[in-house]
Amino acid sequence: MRLMVMFDLPTDTSQQRKQYRQFRKKLLNEGFIMIQYSVYVRVCTTRSAAEFLERRLKNYLPDQGIIQSLMLTEKQYSDMHFLLGDEIEEVRNSSKRTIVL
Structure with missing residues (x-):
């Protein structure tokens, strides 16, 4: 299972830029x-x-903007097609990272 988060946040004011950075940092954490x-x-x-x-x-x-989430199965995620650009082969971005106990 994958959780995808897509967002479009305003960055016009210093407060909005701060909230953008904080939200992005929380995602990474x-x-x-x-x-x-x-x-x-x-x-x-x-x-x-x-x-x-x-x-x-x-x-x-944050206070403003649009944030959307989407849950995808491994099959759905692996069916993603790259129309332009190179696919990135990283373990942290693949199902090899998943450990089933």
């Missing part, structure tokens, strides 16, 4: 990795773990 500008993803072991993480993210929301 929660284990998300950037797959595109303003698109972050994290591997979760189960759907309930992804739902729990989504609820945690609600504590970090």
Whole structure:
């Protein structure tokens, strides 16, 4: 299971830029990795773990902007097609990172 977070946050004022940096830092601290500008993803072991993480993210929301989340299965995520650019082969961005106990 993957949890993808996409966002579009305003950065017009210094306060908005601060909230943007804080939100992005919280995503990184929660284990998300950037797959595109303003698109972050994290591997979760189960759907309930992804739902729990989504609820945690609600504590970090800035005052303005748009933040969307999407839960994807490993199959759906692996069916992603690269139309331009090179696929990045990193362990932290693959299902090899998932350990089933």
